[in-house]
Every structure is written in C-alpha cells, then in structure tokens.
Amino acid sequence: MENQRMTHIAVERNRRKQMNEYLSVLRGLMPHSYVQKGDQASIIGGAINYVKELEQKLHFLGGNKHYTTSRDNSIMVSENHELAMADIEVTMVESHANLKIRSKRRPKQLLKMVSGLQSLRLTILHLNVTTVHQIVLYSLSLKVEDDCKLSSVDEIATAVNQMLGRIQQEAVLI
Structure with missing residues (x-):
C-alpha cells in the first residue's frame, strides 16, 4: 500500500512538472500583453485570446x-x-x-x-x-x-x- 502511494505521488509530481513546463512554453509564445499574471488560468485565458486574435488576423488578411x-x-x-x-x-x-x-x-x-x-x-x-x-x-x-x-x-x-x-x-x- 505504501509503495502504491509513493508511486502515485511521483506520477503526480511529474504531471505537475510537465504542466508547468508546457505553461512556461505557452507563455513564452504569446506577447506579454496577453498574460497579466503568471497563474495557470491567466496563461491559458491569454492563450485563448491570442489564438482568437491570430484567427481574426488570418481571416482579415485572407480577403x-x-x-x-x-x-x-x-x-x-x-x-x-x-x-x-x-x-x-x-x-x-x-x-x-x-x-x-x-x-x-x-x-x-x-x-x-x-x-x-x-x-x-x-x-x-x-x-x-x-x-x-x-x-x-x-x-x-x-x-x-x-x-x-x-x-x-x-x-x-x-x-x-x-x-x-x-x-x-x-x-x-x-
């Protein structure tokens, strides 16, 4: 039982580490004005807004x-x-x-x-x-x-x- 708990803790730690790495990369891909705070929700919300703006630009430039x-x-x-x-x-x-x-x-x-x-x-x-x-x-x-x-x-x-x-x-x- 203890071994299973330790495995779960290690898996969860790795998942959080990977999530933080992905969020860091995502934040680096966006202009600073889209992310006012460094928390996960702000980064994801900023990414959504940035992607929407890029879609609009693509649509607009497409004629x-x-x-x-x-x-x-x-x-x-x-x-x-x-x-x-x-x-x-x-x-x-x-x-x-x-x-x-x-x-x-x-x-x-x-x-x-x-x-x-x-x-x-x-x-x-x-x-x-x-x-x-x-x-x-x-x-x-x-x-x-x-x-x-x-x-x-x-x-x-x-x-x-x-x-x-x-x-x-x-x-x-x-």
Whole structure:
C-alpha cells in the first residue's frame, strides 16, 4: 500500500512538472500583453485570446469581405471594391473597444490614424500592426473616453471609415 502511494505521488509530481513546463512554453509564445499574471488560468485565458486574435488576423488578411452585425455587439464594415478604403471591424464591451482595420498601406497612415482616434476621444491602449505586401492590418484596443461622442460600434465604424477616407484623399493628393 505504501509503495502504491509513493508511486502515485511521483506520477503526480511529474504531471505537475510537465504542466508547468508546457505553461512556461505557452507563455513564452504569446506577447506579454496577453498574460497579466503568471497563474495557470491567466496563461491559458491569454492563450485563448491570442489564438482568437491570430484567427481574426488570418481571416482579415485572407480577403474575406462581408458585412455583419452580430448579437455580441460587434460590427464589420467592408467595402465592395478591392480595398479602396478599408475593412473595419469594431467590437465593444462597456467603455472599451477593439478595432481592426485592413487597408492598403499609405504614407503616414498610422500617424494620421493615431491623431484622428485621439481627436475622436478614443485612447489607444494597445496597437498591433501586421503587414503583407501592400496590405496592413491594424489591431487596436481602445478606451472610449467619457466625453467621446461615439457610443456604439456603428458610430465608431462610421467615424473611422470617414477618417480613413480623408487619409486616402490626402494620399492621392501627394
């Protein structure tokens, strides 16, 4: 009986060691912003969110174009012509918004977008930029400030679309 107990303890110790090694590798594969704490639940939750974002980037960069409004308070606006303006996806939870923009690369586009978002009273908390040839995907985590006049995903998507239209017009004039 004692020998069986000691075997069980050794097996359990090895399982925990292996689990901790896997969690350490998993944590190392993700950007630091996805794991705020070092506990197992935070690492796994961060990994789930990171994989979801990578799936969205893959989908976005793949060129699938459509317009959807879903029950989870999100909206995706896509242009019908080939990336003339941008594909925009906005999701909101309370006073935080996630914004994904896929567009052609243009001179000083990121600088103008940051400035434009600030003027809309949308504070950038996190920004990720992915490029493939002349296509760029911006993934932004935003804080909707109390004095922001935009209160829905539709309003944010429309304002961002208008801002990108101005940026495109300026790029054509250069």
